[in-house]
Amino acid sequence: xxxxxxxxxxxxxxxxxxxxxxxxxxxxxxxxxxxxxxxxxxxxxxxxxxxxxxxxxxxxxxxxxxxxxxxxxxxxxxxxxxxxxxxxxxxxxxxxxxxxxxxxxxxxxxxxxxxxxxxxxxxxxxxxxxxxxxxxxxxxxxxxxxxxxxxxxxxxxxxxxxxxxxxxxxxxxxxxxxxxxxxxxxxxxxxxxxxxxxxxxxxxxxxxxxxxxxxxxxxxxxxxxxxxxxxxxxxxxxxxxxxxxxxxxxxxxxxxxxxxxxxxxxxxxxxxxxxxxxxxxxxxxxxxxxxxx
Amino acid sequence: xxxxxxxxxxxxxxxxxxxxxxxxxxxxxxxxxxxxxxxxxxxxxxxxxxxxxxxxxxxxxxxxxxxxxxxxxxxxxxxxxxxxxxxxxxxxxxxxxxxxxxxxxxxxxxxxxxxxxxxxxxxxxxxxxxxxxxxxxxxxxxxxxxxxxxxxxxxxxxxxxxxxxxxxxxxxxxxxxxxxxxxxxxxxxxxxxxxxxxxxxxxxxxxxxxxxxxxxxxxxxxxxxxxxxxxxxxxxxxxxxxxxxxxxxxxxxxxxxxxxxxxxxxxxxxxxxxxxxxxxxxxxxxxxxxxxxxxxxxxxxxxxxxxxxxxxxxxxxxxxxxxxxxxxxxxxxxxxxxxxxxxxxxxxxxxxxxxxxxxxxxxxxxxxxxxxxxxxxxxxxxxxxxxxxxxxxxxxxxxxxxxxxxxxxxxxxxxxxxxxxxxxxxxxxxxxxxxxxxxxxxxxxxxxxxxxxxxxxxxxxxxxxxxxxxxxxxxxxxxxxxxxxxxxxxxxxxxxxxxxxxxxxxxxxxxxxxxx
Numbered sequence: 001x002x003x004x005x006x007x008x009x010x011x012x013x014x015x016x017x018x019x020x021x022x023x024x025x026x027x028x029x030x031x032x033x034x035x036x037x038x039x040x041x042x043x044x045x046x047x048x049x050x051x052x053x054x055x056x057x058x059x060x061x062x063x064x065x066x067x068x069x070x071x072x073x074x075x076x077x078x079x080x081x082x083x084x085x086x087x088x089x090x091x092x093x094x095x096x097x098x099x100x101x102x103x104x105x106x107x108x109x110x111x112x113x114x115x116x117x118x119x120x121x122x123x124x125x126x127x128x129x130x131x132x133x134x135x136x137x138x139x140x141x142x143x144x145x146x147x148x149x150x151x152x153x154x155x156x157x158x159x160x161x162x163x164x165x166x167x168x169x170x171x172x173x174x175x176x177x178x179x180x181x182x183x184x185x186x187x188x189x190x191x192x193x194x195x196x197x198x199x200x201x202x203x204x205x206x207x208x209x210x211x212x213x214x215x216x217x218x219x220x221x222x223x224x225x226x227x228x229x230x231x232x233x234x235x236x237x238x239x240x241x242x243x244x245x246x247x248x249x250x251x252x253x254x255x256x257x258x259x260x261x262x263x264x265x266x267x268x269x270x271x272x273x274x275x276x277x278x279x280x281x282x283x284x285x286x287x288x289x290x291x292x293x
Numbered sequence: 294x295x296x297x298x299x300x301x302x303x304x305x306x307x308x309x310x311x312x313x314x315x316x317x318x319x320x321x322x323x324x325x326x327x328x329x330x331x332x333x334x335x336x337x338x339x340x341x342x343x344x345x346x347x348x349x350x351x352x353x354x355x356x357x358x359x360x361x362x363x364x365x366x367x368x369x370x371x372x373x374x375x376x377x378x379x380x381x382x383x384x385x386x387x388x389x390x391x392x393x394x395x396x397x398x399x400x401x402x403x404x405x406x407x408x409x410x411x412x413x414x415x416x417x418x419x420x421x422x423x424x425x426x427x428x429x430x431x432x433x434x435x436x437x438x439x440x441x442x443x444x445x446x447x448x449x450x451x452x453x454x455x456x457x458x459x460x461x462x463x464x465x466x467x468x469x470x471x472x473x474x475x476x477x478x479x480x481x482x483x484x485x486x487x488x489x490x491x492x493x494x495x496x497x498x499x500x501x502x503x504x505x506x507x508x509x510x511x512x513x514x515x516x517x518x519x520x521x522x523x524x525x526x527x528x529x530x531x532x533x534x535x536x537x538x539x540x541x542x543x544x545x546x547x548x549x550x551x552x553x554x555x556x557x558x559x560x561x562x563x564x565x566x567x568x569x570x571x572x573x574x575x576x577x578x579x580x581x582x583x584x585x586x587x588x589x590x591x592x593x594x595x596x597x598x599x600x601x602x603x604x605x606x607x608x609x610x611x612x613x614x615x616x617x618x619x620x621x622x623x624x625x626x627x628x629x630x631x632x633x634x635x636x637x638x639x640x641x642x643x644x645x646x647x648x649x650x651x652x653x654x655x656x657x658x659x660x661x662x663x664x665x666x667x668x669x670x671x672x673x674x675x676x677x678x679x680x681x682x683x684x685x686x687x688x689x690x691x692x693x694x695x696x697x698x699x700x701x702x703x704x705x706x707x708x709x710x711x712x713x714x715x716x717x718x719x720x721x722x723x724x725x726x727x728x729x730x731x732x733x734x735x736x737x738x739x740x741x742x743x744x745x746x747x748x749x750x751x752x753x754x755x756x757x758x759x760x761x762x763x764x765x766x767x768x769x770x771x772x773x774x775x776x777x778x779x780x781x782x783x784x785x786x787x788x789x790x791x792x793x794x795x796x797x798x799x800x801x802x803x804x805x806x807x808x809x
Binding site for chain 2: 055058077079237238239253
């Protein structure tokens with residue numbers, strides 16, 4: 001009888017909470033590991049990511065026949081160390097995604113702030129741009145821009161930055177409008193605080209937590225976008241490795257040398273997964289509305 | 294049991310009938326078919342099945358052995374005039390008989406070209422011919438400006454395969470006149486006298502050949518052959534494995550072992566009569582000092598590229614020569630070498646300050662092109678050259694900013710003139726694109742090489758041209774790539790040594806299908 005009650009009654013809420021905590025803790029640990037690996041890639045990698053060894057091409061990872069000593073995860077189609085390239089690729093992919101996300105944050109945040117504070121036609125214009133951005137499939141736009149402008153790291157960062165700005169703009173505008181209606185802002189204005197002062201000292205601090213959450217969520221999307229563009233040959237140019245270009249250039253070797261593709265593909269998966277979990281965790285801990293649930 | 298046998302037999306019937314059809318998965322299908330204006334590696338696959346030349350060669354042999362085709366006999370009646378007697382039972386795919394008028398029309402559209410795409414081809418290889426003249430319905434004469442050492446070689450070129458006069462002129466506009474529009478239309482509705490007629494051409498996608506029962510020679514072995522474009526290597530291999538196609542083209546050496554592991558499949562390959570080359574821009578402001586370009590060339594270990602990328606199956610030349618050139622084959626010349634120490638010394642002498650040198654390549658056009666580009670810039674960095682691979686799909690050979698890039702130099706006909714000569718003649722395509730300069734001295738050597746009737750004089754002049762290339766290099770032949778085709782075991786086909794590169798020869802004696 002007791003068992004039946006157990007089954008019917010909802011489990012104590014802290015149980016599911018613990019499960020989630022474990023996943024989150026594992027993810028955070030993984031995220032830290034990936035970040036350390038990316039930052040210290042030059043110290044960690046056994047080989048230069050560009051160093052070729054033409055006579056030991058396409059060698060399999062440790063433990064397989066024909067393994068070339070030293071190349072833990074095997075070598076690629078030019079005899080470069082897959083592990084070293086993957087770590088450098090991770091580093092470049094993360095750096096690009098980070099730069100892109102920061103750019104998107106600045107651009108979207110600024111436009112959202114202006115729209116929220118100024119209202120009127122400025123707001124209409126910004127929100128029309130936001131709607132346009134949402135309506136157009138961005139990968140297509142990115143492909144077009146890179147095809148016309150040619151690919152360089154600068155253009156790539158710009159494209160990645162433009163990829164997610166509209167989300168920030170919407171969040172910031174919404175928050176600004178909500179905050180503007182709060183009594184404390186009314187009080188500040190009455191006390192003689194100017195528009196710039198109000199924006200910087202009263203509105204911005206209240207925006208930080210939703211922006212951090214959005215930033216993390218956007219980061220994984222940008223990682224995917226960068227990988228897609230590089231996979232298609234329009235992003236990072238060879239011989240420079242990025243996770244996406246390693247998958248793209250290695251796909252002809254899938255049947256004979258799958259490790260060239262699997263290593264970066266696995267890293268993309270881990271990266272987006274952990275960043276996503278991290279975003280959820282940040283939201284749980286910073287969003288006031290969720291705090292007591 | 295009887296019923297089972299019956300159904301099995303019945304099931305096999307359509308197979309036996311269908312066995313005379315094949316499908317080819319090609320990396321590229323041509324955007325048009327006109328043998329006159331085309332000299333691309335893509336186009337050369339397709340002409341031999343549908344068109345004939347006046348004189349043909351025995352393609353099973355490496356050396357040139359001339360055999361009658363649309364002309365049954367030929368002789369020089371003067372040093373600059375050749376008279377040819379035409380075969381009398383030849384009809385075009387639409388049933389019209391072929392006469393001297395068609396031959397004169399086909400030849401003069403090139404010899405006296407006005408249509409710009411013909412002008413280019415006429416100039417780079419047919420420049421010595423002034424006109425073709427009809428003597429009677431089955432006799433023609435070809436006139437040359439100067440004594441021609443390569444008569445049969447040039448008369449057997451793809452560019453002067455025979456096309457129908459009446460049909461072509463009637464394609465657009467005035468049916469009595471040959472207008473540019475007629476030639477444009479012909480390229481999409483091609484017609485010749487060969488053993489297969491083009492039943493369907495979807496530019497860049499698909500080509501269908503059907504057996505032409507009115508062919509003058511031995512009838513075609515296949516009822517129908519379809520070529521479909523499958524650009525990605527991996528997709529081509531998959532299409533072959535699933536049985537969607539019977540033959541695939543352009544198999545990279547790295548894929549050979551994968552295909553050979555399948556008991557139903559095999560590969561056929563050859564070191565194609567074509568060089569993958571690196572070209573360098575003589576007129577780029579930073580590369581005007583020949584010592585820099587010499588160093589770029591000396592730094593490249595072509596044998597290592599061959600071992601690594603081509604499993605040692607490509608052929609690395611010591612000079613711009615091929616064994617197909619017969620008496621003019623000069624492997625004893627050493628024009629291109631690997632010498633990293635000398636490269637370093639030359640860079641130092643030239644005062645190279647570490648500026649960036651770009652190497653352009655398309656992502657997929659040449660087999661192993663992108664891999665070779667990356668390996669080459671790495672070899673450059675070993676001698677101190679700061680190289681960068683620049684991946685772009687558009688042709689940069691005419692861009693003054695181009696520093697170095699890959700290209701291919703096919704052997705369009707078996708003579709040094711047909712390989713090095715077409716690309717590096719005075720006023721030729723390289724000079725007209727602004728990345729190569731010739732002077733009076735070069736032109737004089739060129740004239741002796743091109744027109745001397747004595748073979749030794751031609752060889753000596755060619756050796757002098759190679760010395761010019763060594764002293765002030767603009768090209769480095771990397772290797773003859775090992776190109777492979779993969780197919781079902783039931784298909785008996787292999788590239789033949791007497792063809793120009795990439796020809797898909799499906800004529801009688803060249804292909805057969807095992808009844809299985």
